[in-house]
Each structure stands twice: as structure tokens, then as C-alpha cells.
Amino acid sequence: MREKNDKQLRDFSEVYDLTIARAAELADGYVSTEEVEPGLCRGRVLAMDICTDRELPPFDRVAMDGYACRRGDLPGTLRLIGDSAAGSRDRLKVEPKTCVKVMTGTVLPEGADMVAMVEYSSEHTDGSTTYITLEDARIIDGSSNFSPQGEDVKAGSLVLSAGTVLSSKHIALLASVGYARPLVRRLPRVGLLASGNEVIEPEENPDPFQVRNANASQAMAQLGELGIRPRYYGIVPDDVGQLSSVLKHAAMENDLILMSGGVSMGEYDFAPDAITENGFTILYDRIAVKPGRPSTFAVSERADLFGLPGNPVASFVITELLVKPYLYRLMGAHFQPFMARCPLAEAFLRRDAEREEWFPVTIGNDGSARPIAYHGSGHFQALPAADGFMKIDRGISEMKKGKMVVVRSI
Numbered sequence: 341m342r343e344k345n346d347k348q349l350r351d352f353s354e355v356y357d358l359t360i361a362r363a364a365e366l367a368d369g370y371v372s373t374e375e376v377e378p379g380l381c382r383g384r385v386l387a388m389d390i391c392t393d394r395e396l397p398p399f400d401r402v403a404m405d406g407y408a409c410r411r412g413d414l415p416g417t418l419r420l421i422g423d424s425a426a427g428s429r430d431r432l433k434v435e436p437k438t439c440v441k442v443m444t445g446t447v448l449p450e451g452a453d454m455v456a457m458v459e460y461s462s463e464h465t466d467g468s469t470t471y472i473t474l475e476d477a478r479i480i481d482g483s484s485n486f487s488p489q490g491e492d493v494k495a496g497s498l499v500l501s502a503g504t505v506l507s508s509k510h511i512a513l514l515a516s517v518g519y520a521r522p523l524v525r526r527l528p529r530v531g532l533l534a535s536g537n538e539v540i541e542p543e544e545n546p547d548p549f550q551v552r553n554a555n556a557s558q559a560m561a562q563l564g565e566l567g568i569r570p571r572y573y574g575i576v577p578d579d580v581g582q583l584s585s586v587l588k589h590a591a592m593e594n595d596l597i598l599m600s601g602g603v604s605m606g607e608y609d610f611a612p613d614a615i616t617e618n619g620f621t622i623l624y625d626r627i628a629v630k631p632g633r634p635s636t637f638a639v640s641e642r643a644d645l646f647g648l649p650g651n652p653v654a655s656f657v658i659t660e661l662l663v664k665p666y667l668y669r670l671m672g673a674h675f676q677p678f679m680a681r682c683p684l685a686e687a688f689l690r691r692d693a694e695r696e697e698w699f700p701v702t703i704g705n706d707g708s709a710r711p712i713a714y715h716g717s718g719h720f721q722a723l724p725a726a727d728g729f730m731k732i733d734r735g736i737s738e739m740k741k742g743k744m745v746v747v748r749s750i
């Protein structure tokens with residue numbers, strides 16, 4: 341009997357903490373940085389605190405096209421003394437009973453305390469003088485139509501902290517304070533391999549007993565969301581010698597190795613032997629998560645290793661739950677995936693409640709979560725239909741319609 345049979349399934353929170361603690365221990369070795377261009381910033385980890393060198397807005401900024409004037413002069417007819425465009429250095433001063441024509445983005449002229457929108461005004465000319473009548477209630481009772489200097493951000497204040505996981509939502513702010521190419525942490529080097537005699541590459545023609553390698557491409561796409569392009573070592577047959585030699589090679593060239601398949605309890609599941617033969621210490625290999633029970637995490641002086649289950653949905657889920665948080669923590673970030681609490685659209689039942697489960701769902705227009713037709717972790721063809729995975733806690737085998745569930749979006 342293999343030793344594994346006697347092993348307890350370890351609770352997810354326990355293996356998560358072990359994984360993150362290991363990444364935190366190594367994080368000091370990942371402090372080197374590089375600049376990244378805005379289009380490639382998604383998923384990258386900001387390496388420095390970003391402070392503003394100026395207030396934002398940097399001046400009282402006109403928010404509407406119209407006439408800068410003094411509220412005390414309204415309602416009334418004011419003499420137009422000139423116009424001021426965005427980017428203009430000219431500084432006209434609004435004196436009592438006068439106004440200046442302004443455009444959105446202009447510096448509010450000195451002396452003015454509001455902008456009257458052009459569409460609620462009327463204009464007439466007397467000789468060479470133009471007069472603007474501002475009597476409409478939408479002007480009198482309306483907003484001042486300018487954004488005061490420093491209203492959004494005070495000069496010198498921290499706007500983004502080191503460790504922030506960047507996406508497009510951060511870029512306008514970074515660019516506006518002078519960091520269009522922010523400094524980010526270097527990416528860990530990740531080696532990727534698949535195992536299994538039945539696995540062939542997607543471009544090959546399969547025999548009836550073969551399957552195309554779905555996991556390697558899937559992992560490449562998932563790591564691509566962090567900006568990581570793994571080095572691919574191909575498909576390794578179920579042979580402890582061959583697997584061991586590829587692992588040895590990969591451990592020299594990478595910080596982390598991801599391998600799929602061969603980690604459960606079959607006669608041809610050689611991964612544990614090949615892993616330990618290469619000086620790795622296995623921290624866990626049986627976890628109370630469905631899908632993903634045989635997920636393995638091993639550490640060594642050269643590289644760490646995740647053994648992902650061969651079933652593609654299990655490989656997907658474990659990469660989301662453990663691999664991504666590990667990689668982010670290595671780069672100094674605390675990864676927080678997008679989660680929502682949604683009412684269940686229909687009752688949910690399961691036979692085996694031994695593990696915490698992540699089950700694929702769609703999110704309806706009313707925000708409710710509906711389990712999709714899904715036959716288990718080998719049914720990866722179902723995945724494109726899912727909006728996320730809902731969590732079912734250990735020990736729970738039944739949930740009623742309307743029960744609030746946590747959904748992790750994908």
C-alpha cells in the first residue's frame with residue numbers, strides 16, 4: 341500500500357498559508373525591477389510607492405464650456421472681456437460685471453468663482469462690445485462648474501503603493517504623475533511541462549486512446565495574465581528517469597516549475613518519485629479541495645514546484661487558488677481575486693462533502709449564480725460557459741435556492 345493512502349486531506353487554508361509563507365520567505369530575492377510600458381502593465385506588480393509631484397487638478401480647472409464670472413453678479417448681463425483656451429498662458433482677470441469665455445480644461449481666470457454653461461446664455465453685440473446675459477435658473481442655481489486645485493489629490497501624497505497589482509485602471513493616474521512606464525518587479529522564471537504517455541501536442545493527430553495537451557496552453561494563458569511567459573519543456577512520458585532528468589534541467593533554469601499530471605495514485609504516477617529524487621521536499625500532496633485533491637507543492641534550494649492534477653479543470657482551479665497567489669507574493673503583492681456574494685438561482689446538492697468545492701457557475705442579469713451542467717474536472721469543455729466558480733464549504737452537501745454563495749470570477 342502506498343503511503344499516500346493513509347494521508348489526511350489537508351484543509352485549503354492550511355496549504356494556502358504554507359504556500360504563501362514559502363513565497364514570502366523567497367520574496368526578498370525578487371526585488372529587481374524593470375520599467376514596463378502601459379500596454380503590458382496588466383498583472384505586473386508595482387515596485388515603488390508612487391507620490392504626486394503636484395496637486396491634482398494642478399489648477400482650478402474649468403469643467404464646462406461657457407463664461408467664467410462672479411456669482412455675485414448674477415443674474416445679469418456682463419461684458420465679455422476676452423476668451424481663454426485650455427493650454428493658453430494668457431491670464432485674463434474677471435472684474436465685477438465682466439466675464440471671460442472659457443473652454444473645458446482651461447485655468448479658471450482670476451477673479452471668477454464660477455462658470456456659466458454656454459447653452460444657457462445669450463449674447464448680443466453693441467458696437468465693438470459683446471455682452472452676455474446670464475439669467476437662466478440653471479445657471480443661477482447650478483454648479484460652479486470648475487474643479488478646485490488639489491480637490492482630487494494633495495501634492496506629495498501617496499497615490500499607489502509598492503505591491504499594487506496593476507491593470508489599465510491605474511494607468512491614467514500613473515501617467516498624470518509622470519510614471520507612464522512604471523517600475524515593476526521582475527517576473528519569476530517559470531518552467532512548464534506536462535506528463536503522460538497518452539498526452540500529445542494539440543497540433544498532432546490523436547489516436548483514439550490519446551488526448552491533446554490542454555493543460556500546458558491553459559497554464560500559459562493563466563500565467564500570461566501576470567505577464568509571465570513560461571519556458572516550455574514539452575510532454576514527458578510516464579517514466580521516472582525521463583521525468584527526473586527534465587525536472588533536474590528545469591530546476592536549474594527556473595524559479596518555479598509547473599507540471600501537470602502524474603500526481604495522483606495510479607501505477608504510472610511517477611511524479612512524486614521524480615520530484616523527491618531531485619532534492620525537492622514535498623510540503624503537501626493531498627488537499628481537501630475539489631477539483632485538485634492530488635495537488636502537490638514541493639520546495640528546493642534551486643526552484644519550487646507545483647504538481648497540478650492532469651484533469652484540466654483541476655489544473656485551472658489550482659493555478660488560480662494557489663499558483664497565482666504564490667507568484668504574486670513572490671513579487672511582493674498580496675493577490676486578491678475578484679469575489680462576489682450571489683444568491684443561488686437554484687438548489688444545489690452534492691454527494692460527497694469531504695472537500696471544499698469550487699463549482700462552475702454563470703452569473704445571471706439579476707446577479708444570481710446558477711451551477712452549469714458539469715461532469716467533473718475532466719469536463720473542461722464546460723469551462724468557457726462559466727463566469728466563475730462558487731465555493732461550497734467542507735461538510736456542506738446541500739444548499740437551498742437563494743442561499744448566498746461566494747463566487748470567484750474567472
Ligand SMILES: Nc1nc2c(c(=O)[nH]1)N[C@H]1C(S)=C(S)[C@@H](COP(=O)(O)OP(=O)(O)OC[C@H]3O[C@@H](n4cnc5c(N)ncnc54)[C@H](O)[C@@H]3O)O[C@H]1N2
Binds near residue numbers: 534555603
Ligand atoms: N485512486 C485514486 N485515483 C485518483 C485520485 C485519488 O485520490 N485516488 N484522484 C483523482 C483526482 S481528484 C484527479 S484530479 C486525478 C489527477 O490525477 P493526475 O494528476 O495523476 O493526472 P493523470 O492521472 O495523469 O491524468 C488525469 C486525467 O487528465 C488527463 N490529462 C493529463 N494531462 C493532461 C493534459 N496535459 N492535457 C489534457 N488532459 C490531460 C489524463 O489523460 C487523465 O484523463 O486523479 C484522480 N484519480
Ligand code: MOO
Binds near residue numbers: 629653654717718
Ligand atoms: O481533484 Mo480532482 O481534480 O476532483 O478531479
